[in-house]
Amino acid sequence: MDTRAVMIDRMGAALTNLQVKYHAATLRERMQLRPQVEKLVDDYNGYQLRLLDDGLVATDADLAEMEELKKAIDSAAHKQELLEATASVAAFIAKRMV
Secondary structure (H helix, E strand, O other), X not given: OOHHHHHHHHHHHHHHHHHXXXXXXXXXXXXXXXXXXXXXXXXXXXXXXXXXXXXXOOOXXXXXXXXXXXXXXXXXXXXXXXXXXXXXXXXXXXXXXX
């Protein structure tokens, strides 16, 4: 499988897990998380479109970093950890959108 396809798959899985945790959070936590989650979803959509370009490549290092970020989301047990993991994924995407 092409590394871009793997990246879309891994990042999509991470965002799905993030959304599941978001919905399991309390109303107060969701209110605090929502702006960051919305921005991340928007950034993710933009990154997916960029991955469609032939010139953009997801390296093995990118894939490994995304896997670590996914693990951070998966293991986030508290709102603060989820906010930090969300910010890390947003930073990961931002570095690649330049």
